[in-house]
Amino acid sequence: MSWAVLAVAIAGIGLLAPVVARIRALASLRLPSHLRRRPAPPRLQAAIEDLFSPIEAELAELGFRFSHAAQALATPSEWTPWQPIRVFRHFHFPIVAQLTGPSLPELPNVPILSLLAELKDGPMVLTSNVPMHLFPADPKVQRLAGDSFPSVKDQYAAQLDAMRAEGLQDFLPWGDPEDIEARLGAYEQRCLQAVVQAGWCEPEGESLRIAPRKLPALGYFLTRQIKRLVHTLQQLPPQSPARKTSAPLERSLMLYIATHARPKHSPPAVVQWTLYGLSLALCLVLGGGLLGWPFAGLLLVVIALHEAGHYLALRALGYRHMQMLMLPLIGGVAFGESSHPPAWHRVIVSLAGPLPGLLLGAALLGWPPARPELVQLGWLLLLVNALNLLPLHPFDGGRVLEALLPARHVVVRIALEGLAVLGLLALWWFFGWTIAWALILLKALSWRGLWRQMRFERLYARTARARKPADARALARLAFQTLERVVPARASLRQRIGMVDELITQLRSRPLKGPWALGVAALHLAALALPLALGPQLVQVGRAAFMSEPERQALRSREHEALVRQWSVGELVLALSPTDPTARHAATPLGLATLQQRLGASLPTELIEVYRTRDGLSVDPWLQLAPIGDVLPLRQSRPRLAARLAPQQSPDGSPTHAKIVVECASAPGLPCEVRIDEVLGWWHVGHIEGQPLLLMPGRDGATAHWVRLDIEALRVHPQSSLRELLSQAYLRLHPSTPAPKPR
Incomplete structure (x- = not known):
């Protein structure tokens, strides 16, 4: 594989990964089938008080007065939003302002402000400070007067302009807190019914899911929403808290707990296999254009067999949210989720991909008489699966290593990765394989994060021995406190959450011990040593098998x-x-x-x-x-x-x-x-x-x-x-x- 081909592959993955992630997130999203609201005690949480205070001051200057705090209840109950809701009424115009805390780790400092006014014939005229609508507005239910405003004053002016265009006399006045919550709850319920009637969502048990046929249109709509959101944030002053991606400790902890408290769902089967088919076709087209159709087809078969082994192992062990995807010119990925997978589960899943490929490759190379296509397939099976056994994360060999070593042995993991890099350099030095340098460069991009994670885990271990966190919440709080000493202040909340997740995963992992650990280590080394022992023969066979016809004639x-x-x-x-x-x-x-x-x-x-x-x-x-x-x-x-x-x-x-x-x-x-x-x-x-x-x-x-x-x-x-x-x-x-x- 040449450097140009590798660059195209990395660029393709960089462009494809966000699209696939967004489609999966939308297909996995579940909405409540029923919403209701009620007044709640005004207990403002300290984690977001600093965000609400400036906005409440601006609302007071514009004529709004605090009415009550609210609580939203959903069916099913686990979807119930966690964010505190505060409602304000305008002393003169029939407008209510709803202030909600941030809900996305990507925007931890952006509270949602909505101004609402209800027409006598039913629709709601509203504005929002940021574009947070998931679906296009239904004019029979809501008339969106704007959703991108740099200040509360601009948003208030746009709301009044829209109401004057409708006629102020056509709006219903707002009553007491119970009346406000009943009408807002009914409005939100009408919005849910509207998205179902428009075909955006369809029932799934007690909840709603995005209709698979609507995913392309919804993805395009959300792309435009994100562009408007970015434009809105860019209009804010540089020192504005809303432009920061990091958050204080208490808010980080709140968003972390809220994110992990929501139940996780997997995309429907039709979406999973459609994504797999599209990624398969994209790999074939790019591989055929850059590497030649026969080679691309063989490489695709090898990767598909490898990932199928992982997928079948995940399925047999009862993992959830499983899916296979193909990465153009690079490989594939099969993944699933389990609450607390034991170490031997991780070993089986990791080895289920490369071991069958190694055995099949050896059988094809040794099967007489060997056709050229079978020789090429066997050679690729041995090469791809042998590289996957190298002790580099996220290769299968790296995952086996993680199952054998406890969290405190990160230094050993780094040392073994160094040995793997030396092995790749040997492949390049003796056999001239450019792909060895490509793997080294790709891995080098993660070494800074690995070193930072190692420092974080060692510092956390020393701190935890002194404080001894009693429960999961205390553990997460201590982890975020420790991060303040490891990562710079500009590090985003998304990065911090990822590091905390990896730490907790390591703490929950129990490595294999005793004879089982020795057996797995011996099996891993034997599987890795077989292709290395046959290295010169593999190089010779590979060169002969993948020659063009003129090169083959010249060799003969x-x-x-x-x-x-x-x-x-x-x-x-x-x-x-x-x-x-x-x-x-x-x-x-x-x-x-x-x-x-x-x-x-x-x-x-x-x-x-x-x-x-x-x-x-x-x-x-x-x-x-x-x-x-x-x-x-x-x-x-x-x-x-x-x-x-x-x-x-x-x-x-x-x-x-x-x-x-x-x-x-x-x-x-x-x-x-x-x-x-x-x-x-x-x-x-x-x-x-x-x-x-x-x-x-x-x-x-x-x-x-x-x-x-x-x-x-x-x-x-x-x-x-x-x-x-x-x-x-x-x-x-x-x-x-x-x-x-x-x-």
Whole structure:
């Protein structure tokens, strides 16, 4: 995987993750099927008093007076809002102001202010300081006069303008607190009925859920709402508390408890499988365009099998809110929720993905005969699942490690992650795998958070030994207090909640102990060691399996050439003989002795082996070897050529010793020039490329040399060996044909 492909994958995930998270959040949302309100004792909580006080002061300046505190009750009861509600009445106009505490960790300092006025024919005219409406307004129930205001004064002016446009005389006056709560409760109930009638929601037991077919339209509407909210917050002064994402201790604790007190739901099955299908299609399209369709299809099968193992394990162990998703070019994810999963559950879920893939990959690579597609699939199964076993969070190996180590051993976890990084560097150094660097860089982005989490957990452990929190609320309070000493003040409440959640998860986790822990550790190491032991073979098989057709043909040609060059001279002659219809039998010992006697020196070993196999060889016009009886000095075998090359006489009758250039640079030990009369005395053994192939005697008893005489340029070209010439001749005739060894 190249850096460009990896960058595209990360960018795709960065764009896709928020969209998928929003769709899942909407599909998991449950609304009450019935709402009612009633006055409540005015007990303002100190956690939000600093937020309400400035707004209450502005309302008082505009003519509003405190009426009462309210309480909202819902069916089912667990959905009942926790936020305190304070209601104010205008002394002159029929307007009530409702002030509600913040409800989102992303906006911990933004209270919700709504101004409401009811028309005599039923609809409610209202404004809100921020766009917090989940559904588009139904004009039969509510007429929204605005939901983005930088100040209470601007919101009040917009409310009056909308009421004057309707006619102030057409609005009903507000009565006592019981009347206000009854009418507001009826209005909120009409809003719920309107969203059901409009098809936005549908019943599910006692609650309402978002209709799956409405999720795209609702997602688009909420995207516009978020843009307006961001624009509204940007209009506030920079020092405004509403622009801060962190919150004081008591408010952080309140929002944390409220967020975790709400029941969690999973999206409907149709939404889960639709998201899975869309993510699958997106992976296939991106992978096919960047990596090629065959490779993308195989990679998708590998990831789907891996995540299916996790999903089936989660389902078998009774996890809730399960789902599988595919991440473009990176992998996939299968997740579920359980209240307090034991360590052996986490081990089973973590190993259920990679272990079957490793076994299946090994089986495919060892299954004879192996088709190329099965080899590629087996190689990918081994590689992907082996990388997942590395002790890096959030890989499966990291999760196994968390199940084996208690929370106080974070330092050990960091040390093992360092060893995993060294292993990735080794993969890059020895095998050149770019993906190893990609994994290191991705993991490096989390090291700062891991180090901060380690400091937080160690500091909390020291503090908890002194204070000893008695219950869950005290534990959460102490955790948020400890965070003040670890994270900067600008850290958002969402970040703090995530760190507290991880701490509590670690405190609740009980690691495996005794023989079970040793067995799991041994199994993990064995599964990790198997691909590492087969590393070189995997690299070789992978390179061969994923070659393009031209690369595969080039590899076959190189292997074929290497095999042919290992043959002996006799084997090469036998392999070339069928192409020669005039091939003779082997030369007799008497013929070899006669040739050696004529030559006056020992015959080269290669030439003897040729004649012991065949008495002469005619492959094609490129290479021909003469029979023993035709091996003569050049002046006798080619008399006309000898006459043309013979030295001319000088005017005084003495011969001129003309010379021929020898390419001595390519053959050390040879002279750079020789006389023509010497060349004419060399033995003519055959022809190569239409030029005479000569046997040049060695100086002072040295080994003879094979040379080719270029007649036109009058140059002598040394040849490496007769065996090399025969190999080249065979490869010219059979460039890529599998070469069985001749017998």
